[in-house]
Amino acid sequence: MTNASSGGDQQWFEAIYNGAQNQTNNIPWADLRPNPFLLEWLETTAPDTLNKSAVVVGCGLGDDAEELARRGYSVTAFDVSATAVDWCRQRFPDSKVRYVQADLFKLPSDWQFDFVLEINTVQAIPVAVRRDVINAIARLVAPSGTLLAIGRLAKSSEQQVRRPWPLTRDELHYYDEAGLSEVRFETYGDMEISALSLVRFQVTYQK
Numbered sequence: 001m002t003n004a005s006s007g008g009d010q011q012w013f014e015a016i017y018n019g020a021q022n023q024t025n026n027i028p029w030a031d032l033r034p035n036p037f038l039l040e041w042l043e044t045t046a047p048d049t050l051n052k053s054a055v056v057v058g059c060g061l062g063d064d065a066e067e068l069a070r071r072g073y074s075v076t077a078f079d080v081s082a083t084a085v086d087w088c089r090q091r092f093p094d095s096k097v098r099y100v101q102a103d104l105f106k107l108p109s110d111w112q113f114d115f116v117l118e119i120n121t122v123q124a125i126p127v128a129v130r131r132d133v134i135n136a137i138a139r140l141v142a143p144s145g146t147l148l149a150i151g152r153l154a155k156s157s158e159q160q161v162r163r164p165w166p167l168t169r170d171e172l173h174y175y176d177e178a179g180l181s182e183v184r185f186e187t188y189g190d191m192e193i194s195a196l197s198l199v200r201f202q203v204t205y206q207k
């Protein structure tokens, strides 16, 4: 069954993970290491992780979730793909992370976390449901909590031609409209991604 509110493409992701037949090099976005912009953020921000909860949205193969757990957060990491979640459990059998198969559009209403991490997941979901995606992520931020989002930035909607559909600055403002306040926004050079000359962004919000 497809879900109109989510763009109905959850199965697209499951098919990629399932079709990869346990070979990580068949997952185009799997780097098998924590995202370097996340590492930089953790080094410069030095967040207090003691007794703090964190959630990783669209956790993929789990490297970012493991990094947060290593730094002391109590981590929940979820992905719509059951195969991805099983794979995380296989890769990190002694993990302290709670890996959960869950759809961002159907999360328990009481899920709230001190730190919410979203890397390259919003841009992987169709633009038509972008505001819904961002609202669902913003709802995960507990009072006084922090959200870090990392992805590709489009100069205009004309650059949103194929998956991953980069975010425009206007779309990022949906987070503000959902009750968060932007505290840091940075872009990182022209990276010639997909021949579109996109830049990467990192943005931090607080509630």
Ligand SMILES: C[S@@+](CC[C@H](N)C(=O)[O-])C[C@H]1O[C@@H](n2cnc3c(N)ncnc32)[C@H](O)[C@@H]1O
Pocket: 006, 010, 013, 014, 029, 030, 031, 035, 057, 058, 059, 060, 061, 078, 079, 080, 081, 084, 102, 103, 104, 105, 118, 119, 120, 121, 124, 125
């Ligand atoms: C481009 S990958 C990025 C994975 C990881 N965050 C990373 O940076 O490597 C997008 C991830 O989001 C997951 N995803 C897509 N739609 C989702 C949804 N509705 N709910 C939860 N996860 C979703 C996909 O299965 C996939 O693992």
